[in-house]
Amino acid sequence: MSIQVRVPVQELSETSLAPSFKVYTARHLEQIPQVQRLPSQIRQEMKVVASVLPFRVNQYVIDDLIDWRDPIADPIFQLTFPQKGMLKPAHYQAVEAALATEDAAHIKATIAEVRAQLNPHPAGQLEQNIPKVNGEPVLGLQHKYRETVLFFPSSGQVCHSYCTFCFRWAQFVGDPSLKIAAKESSQLCDYLREHPEVTDVLITGGDPLVMKTKNLRAYLEPLLAPEFDHIRSIRLGSKALTFWPYRFVTDADAQDLLALLREIVAAGKHLAFMAHYNHWRELETPIARQAVANVRATGAQIRSQGPLLRHINDHPADWARLWQTQVELGIQPYYMFVERDTGAQHYFEVPLAQAWQIYRQAMQQVSGIARTARGPSMSATPGKVEIQGVTEIHGEKVFVLRFIQGRNPDWVQRPFFARYDEQATWLHHLKPAFGESKFFFED
Numbered sequence: 001m002s003i004q005v006r007v008p009v010q011e012l013s014e015t016s017l018a019p020s021f022k023v024y025t026a027r028h029l030e031q032i033p034q035v036q037r038l039p040s041q042i043r044q045e046m047k048v049v050a051s052v053l054p055f056r057v058n059q060y061v062i063d064d065l066i067d068w069r070d071p072i073a074d075p076i077f078q079l080t081f082p083q084k085g086m087l088k089p090a091h092y093q094a095v096e097a098a099l100a101t102e103d104a105a106h107i108k109a110t111i112a113e114v115r116a117q118l119n120p121h122p123a124g125q126l127e128q129n130i131p132k133v134n135g136e137p138v139l140g141l142q143h144k145y146r147e148t149v150l151f152f153p154s155s156g157q158v159c160h161s162y163c164t165f166c167f168r169w170a171q172f173v174g175d176p177s178l179k180i181a182a183k184e185s186s187q188l189c190d191y192l193r194e195h196p197e198v199t200d201v202l203i204t205g206g207d208p209l210v211m212k213t214k215n216l217r218a219y220l221e222p223l224l225a226p227e228f229d230h231i232r233s234i235r236l237g238s239k240a241l242t243f244w245p246y247r248f249v250t251d252a253d254a255q256d257l258l259a260l261l262r263e264i265v266a267a268g269k270h271l272a273f274m275a276h277y278n279h280w281r282e283l284e285t286p287i288a289r290q291a292v293a294n295v296r297a298t299g300a301q302i303r304s305q306g307p308l309l310r311h312i313n314d315h316p317a318d319w320a321r322l323w324q325t326q327v328e329l330g331i332q333p334y335y336m337f338v339e340r341d342t343g344a345q346h347y348f349e350v351p352l353a354q355a356w357q358i359y360r361q362a363m364q365q366v367s368g369i370a371r372t373a374r375g376p377s378m379s380a381t382p383g384k385v386e387i388q389g390v391t392e393i394h395g396e397k398v399f400v401l402r403f404i405q406g407r408n409p410d411w412v413q414r415p416f417f418a419r420y421d422e423q424a425t426w427l428h429h430l431k432p433a434f435g436e437s438k439f440f441f442e443d
């Protein structure tokens with residue numbers, strides 16, 4: 001079966017659509033007109049879950065991306081609105097009971113206890129990858145793979161909406177000790193000066209595109225100086241092309257933003273927009289397409305990545321259409337991730353064996369041009385591990401795996417084997433194949 005997607009060139013007059021950004025959080029859930037029309041049981045469930053997991057959604061997502069005729073079946077509704085199943089039954093009941101007491105201290109303690117049990121920092125994010133300058137930890141940086149430093153600017157630690165499955169959810173629920181954020185770009189520069197092996201800087205968050213252009217410029221412009229010639233690629237990790245495409249078209253500083261992107265390209269850097277996409281529906285609105293066209297016109301590349309999620313995109317046809325649409329819009333599919341072991345993972349997880357089948361069947365529906373997404377890939381403690389397939393070796397059914405990225409560069413592209421396990425959803429569920437006692441990277 002092959003898929004057909006027509007991507008017409010969209011014209012959008014500057015004056016026809018220029019809404020201002022309007023956002024709703026947990027406190028405003030009941031003010032959303034579309035939510036007011038939902039049954040009271042569902043509204044109650046949403047309130048309970050939104051008291052634990054972050055909730056933030058804006059008018060564009062509500063009005064233009066969600067089909068409210070059947071919201072529970074709608075992938076963008078599942079992507080942004082809390083659902084009862086996102087908390088395990090015991091957690092749900094505990095929080096619902098606590099809320100009913102209206103005892104603020106008890107509610108707070110219950111919520112904190114539940115959050116602590118949701119593995120708020122998967123893959124050793126807080127302890128293991130924080131680099132040091134002059135012996136002092138630099139809190140807004142993460143350096144796990146030799147070539148690439150991640151930078152979390154302090155003013156980019158929110159998003160235009162929140163994804164219900166986000167592995168960074170702990171940063172959004174208001175505990176400042178959980179925030180990985182930098183105050184200054186000077187620390188970034190100090191670190192990069194000492195690390196000529198670093199070629200890529202990835203500005204991430206939250207979403208760095210929530211920042212005003214002038215703030216973003218303060219972080220990015222210093223990297224264009226000759227002393228940072230070793231920085232060859234600048235990446236921006238963002239979901240703004242989905243959640244607030246007006247950022248690149250009609251926002252007051254949209255033109256200044258596009259000018260900044262052009263300056264980075266003119267300085268000879270590779271500028272890569274690492275766009276987070278989960279569903280082809282995110283690419284259907286005229287404004288989303290205009291935003292993609294505007295970013296591409298600056299000379300920036302757009303690459304796409306996103307996790308495979310039950311309730312949102314666990315059908316091969318959805319991935320095939322996502323990749324095909326992206327290719328037609330000039331976006332390169334880059335990674336398909338496995339949902340991380342944190343937050344509402346039990347709600348979204350897809351067993352590794354099934355994830356591989358979905359990936360494979362989606363690949364089979366598109367031409368080679370759209371087959372550039374690697375995956376399904378787990379961002380685990382030792383590195384990014386890709387499920388290459390399932391096969392049988394000497395009568396033993398095994399997963400064939402490889403490192404796409406490794407904490408140790410020598411691990412990269414090494415195939416290895418794990419005992420087949422139909423239920424496994426993460427690397428730590430897997431056992432070495434052939435009766436071996438550990439994986440090679442565990443030495």
Ligand SMILES: *Cc1c(COP(=O)(O)O)cnc(C)c1O
Nearest residue numbers: 142144145148150379384404405
């Ligand atoms: C994925 C990732 C990167 C970037 O890896 P690439 O394979 O170069 O895209 C960098 N740092 C961390 C911590 C990552 O998870």
Ligand code: SF4
Nearest residue numbers: 159162163166206239
């Ligand atoms: S856009 Fe990215 S960082 Fe923001 S909530 Fe979604 S997954 Fe998390």
